[in-house]
Amino acid sequence: MTESAQPILSVKNLQITYPKSNKYAVDNISFDLAAGEKLGFVGESGSGKSTIGRSIVRLLPLGSLVNGTAQFEGKSIFDLDPEGLRKFRGEAVSIVFQDPMTRLNPLMTIGQHCIETVLAHEPELGKAGAKARTLAALDAVKIEASRWQQYPHEFSGGMRQRVAIALALVLNPKMIVADEPTTSLDVRVSAEILRELTRLCQERNMALMLISHDLAMMAEYCDRIMVMKDGKPIETGLVQQIFESPQAEYTQELLKSALHIQAGNVSNSPVNTDKPLLKLVNLQKNYDLGSGFLQKMMGDTKTIKAVDNVNLELYEGEIFGLVGESGCGKSTLSRTILQLIPATGGTVEFAGQDLAKLSRQKMQSNRRQIQMIFQDPSASLNPKMTIGDSIADVLLIHKIATPEIAREKVLTILDKVGLSPALEFIDRYPNQLSGGQQQRVGIARALITEPKLIICDEPVSMLDATIQSQVLDLMLELKEAYNLTYLFITHDLWLARFLCDRIAVMNKGQIVEFGDTKQIFSNPTHPYTKELLGAAPLLAKQPS
Numbered sequence: 001m002t003e004s005a006q007p008i009l010s011v012k013n014l015q016i017t018y019p020k021s022n023k024y025a026v027d028n029i030s031f032d033l034a035a036g037e038k039l040g041f042v043g044e045s046g047s048g049k050s051t052i053g054r055s056i057v058r059l060l061p062l063g064s065l066v067n068g069t070a071q072f073e074g075k076s077i078f079d080l081d082p083e084g085l086r087k088f089r090g091e092a093v094s095i096v097f098q099d100p101m102t103r104l105n106p107l108m109t110i111g112q113h114c115i116e117t118v119l120a121h122e123p124e125l126g127k128a129g130a131k132a133r134t135l136a137a138l139d140a141v142k143i144e145a146s147r148w149q150q151y152p153h154e155f156s157g158g159m160r161q162r163v164a165i166a167l168a169l170v171l172n173p174k175m176i177v178a179d180e181p182t183t184s185l186d187v188r189v190s191a192e193i194l195r196e197l198t199r200l201c202q203e204r205n206m207a208l209m210l211i212s213h214d215l216a217m218m219a220e221y222c223d224r225i226m227v228m229k230d231g232k233p234i235e236t237g238l239v240q241q242i243f244e245s246p247q248a249e250y251t252q253e254l255l256k257s258a259l260h261i262q263a264g265n266v267s268n269s270p271v272n273t274d275k276p277l278l279k280l281v282n283l284q285k286n287y288d289l290g291s292g293f294l295q296k297m298m299g300d301t302k303t304i305k306a307v308d309n310v311n312l313e314l315y316e317g318e319i320f321g322l323v324g325e326s327g328c329g330k331s332t333l334s335r336t337i338l339q340l341i342p343a344t345g346g347t348v349e350f351a352g353q354d355l356a357k358l359s360r361q362k363m364q365s366n367r368r369q370i371q372m373i374f375q376d377p378s379a380s381l382n383p384k385m386t387i388g389d390s391i392a393d394v395l396l397i398h399k400i401a402t403p404e405i406a407r408e409k410v411l412t413i414l415d416k417v418g419l420s421p422a423l424e425f426i427d428r429y430p431n432q433l434s435g436g437q438q439q440r441v442g443i444a445r446a447l448i449t450e451p452k453l454i455i456c457d458e459p460v461s462m463l464d465a466t467i468q469s470q471v472l473d474l475m476l477e478l479k480e481a482y483n484l485t486y487l488f489i490t491h492d493l494w495l496a497r498f499l500c501d502r503i504a505v506m507n508k509g510q511i512v513e514f515g516d517t518k519q520i521f522s523n524p525t526h527p528y529t530k531e532l533l534g535a536a537p538l539l540a541k542q543p544s
Contacts, residue, residue: 007032008175008207012072016051016231019063022070025051027231029068035174036201040218040239042230042254044464045435049211050098051231053177056209058085072175079305089518091121094168096161100181103164106154110163114138114170119145121171134503136471137166140196142189146302165193169200175207182217187493189325191535193350194221204358213464215258215535216494219243227251258465261472262494275352277485278337278453283310283346285329285336306332308344308509316452317480319486321500321517322495323529325530329509330489334455337487338370339363351452368398371446377438380445381430387414390424391445400451414446416481418474436467443474447482472499493536497521504530 009032016026026048033039041049056070070077072092076525080088089095090212099102099352100398104113118125133144141162152160161181168176176197180442182190198221199352201208210222218225218239225242227235227250235248246252285307306329314320322330335341337348339355348355350366358366374380381390391413392406401409407426414422417440430438439459456475460468472495478484490496496503497517505516505528524530 002146004460006034008035008073009033009209010069011052011056011370012069012283014052014055014068014070015066016048016060019061024037024231024396026055027225029231029233031226031236033175033207033209034138035207036205037224038198038201038210038221038222040212040225041214041228042212042218042225042464043077043234044466045211046230047228048231049059049228050179053095053179053209054364055091056177056530057093057204058096058186060075066494070328072272078266081258087121087460090117090173093171093177094171095177096165096168096179096181096496103167104160106152109151110138110143110155113163113167115168115216118170128352134166134170137170138163139168141193142165159327161326162193164187165197172204175209176420177209177211179211179212180213182212182214187491187537188216188532188535189536190491197221213255213468214537220537227254254465257469260469261465261498261529263498272317273315275315275542276349277316278314279347279349280310280312280333280337281347281349283307283333283336283348284344286344296452302488307336307343310403310506310509310511312504312511312514314453314487316407316485317479317483318501319488319499321496322489322506323486323496323503324506325489325491325532330506330537332492334487334489334504337455338367338372364398367402368449369452371449371451373439373446373456375443375461377435378430379412380440380442383430383466385426386429387419388435390430390441391448394445394448400449409448410444413448416447416478418439418470419444434467436463436471439463439467440474441472443471443478447478450482451484453485455489456487458491459488461490461492475499492522493532505532 012030014029014065017023020027029052031039041052051319052059055066057442058077066078072088073504077088083463111134112135115127118130138145141164143159143395152163155163165181178197182193194217197208200206210218212218222239224231224238227242227248229250235242235246242251243255246255272497284305287304287306288302302378304494310333320483322333324330332341336343339348343356350370353366355363355366374531385393388407388410391410392403395401395406395409396403410426411422412499414420414425419425419437419440433441442459460471475486476499479486486498488500500517502515503517504511504522505520506512507527513520513529520529521533524533
């Protein structure tokens with residue numbers, strides 16, 4: 001913040017302790033934020049970034065202890081009464097969460113969400129005015145008006161995040177707290193949304209608190225940055241100062257890890273192309289919108305081609321990247337490969353077998369050979385099961401080990417994925433692990449059946465730069481040790497460049513370009529690929 005600017009938000013000596021915890025989640029944080037200014041908070045998972053954001057809008061768990069002060073336009077946030085707090089949230093400050101489903105009611109359409117929000121704060125607009133305001137907000141985040149009456153479950157994760165951002169913008173707040181707002185979005189849509197947010201900051205003199213582990217994003221869209229670790233401020237300063245001359249050792253480590261990934265690690269490993277391990281032939285998956293009885297009778301249906309005539313071959317031992325924006329069909333493609341959803345047309349062949357023609361028993365046996373690593377490790381782990389039981393459960397389901405042998409295999413695999421000594425982790429629960437450790441458990445679960453193919457659906461997008469680097473290096477080591485084949489699904493081009501031998505670019509359900517990773521990055525031919533590469537934020541220019 002410049003010396004002449006008056007803060008719209010002033011936080012002093014903030015200390016926060018969660019219920020049943022004896023340590024500070026946030027310890028002695030102070031900062032000012034001026035109208036129109038963009039302040040970024042960066043650090044590893046558990047560093048306290050999100051806790052600060054939630055404290056500003058008073059969304060901490062009941063029983064949390066808060067010391068210090070937080071004033072917005074000179075008024076104490078922590079002293080607001082219920083009515084003052086209701087008006088403050090939305091009209092003064094809006095928040096965009098990392099997980100959009102925390103704000104979206106699955107029983108309400110997108111239109112109902114938006115109209116309810118506008119009319120709750122500005123009833124004088126009426127339904128027509130609320131609808132006009134909402135359509136403008138949806139258009140700003142590239143959601144078509146035709147999707148007005150759809151429900152959250154009919155949107156991809158990235159599209160749901162666009163809805164959440166539209167809801168934050170619809171009341172024209174004076175400040176937005178954006179907590180990992182584009183984690184589930186591709187670089188092109190991320191750039192569009194962040195450009196929109198920063199444009200609004202300038203045009204409406206709106207302040208922005210941007211919470212993220214993406215250092216390149218911080219460098220491009222923030223004015224100042226606070227680097228955090230273990231709830232404490234490690235370093236604060238102007239963007240240029242932090243990225244060109246970091247003073248703290250931890251800041252230097254973060255930058256080194258991010259640049260390590262961005263620099264790429266591709267050698268285009270030679271693979272045996274005689275016979276594909278996985279072959280997709282004219283694969284299709286369609287969804288009908290408005291598929292009720294009356295709508296079908298009236299012909300009022302619309303078909304979305306989520307996967308549209310995809311042809312791909314993956315060879316044993318390679319890492320194949322699938323890159324594209326949210327809603328382009330990447331995750332639908334992975335679920336169709338696994339036969340979790342039926343294909344509308346085409347075939348999926350694994351090791352020479354058409355998976356759609358297999359019996360249920362044979363398909364279950366084949367699933368031992370095709371495993372998956374999910375985007376959100378905490379969502380894929382049962383919070384009531386220990387880490388050891390979660391991993392061993394896979395072996396017991398497939399009836400390939402007794403409980404005693406399963407435990408020994410679990411201990412071995414925990415050591416392999418870096419959770420050692422394994423005896424210290426096997427009886428822990430997911431909430432006792434960091435995000436990076438949870439993802440290592442996810443990798444261990446995928447490896448325990450000794451598969452041939454692992455489908456990785458955004459496996460590190462929710463992790464900070466240092467943990468991303470560690471997990472990706474681990475995946476490379478395990479590939480060599482177990483002769484694995486990866487289908488790596490991501491919206492992050494730099495992750496694909498770091499890890500993959502070949503890349504396919506997907507747009508609107510179709511593969512628009514594919515080839516060797518070096519070729520895609522050095523000489524892209526399709527306009528969409530060029531657009532993606534142009535939108536990807538860089539910490540430093542890399543040689544092609």
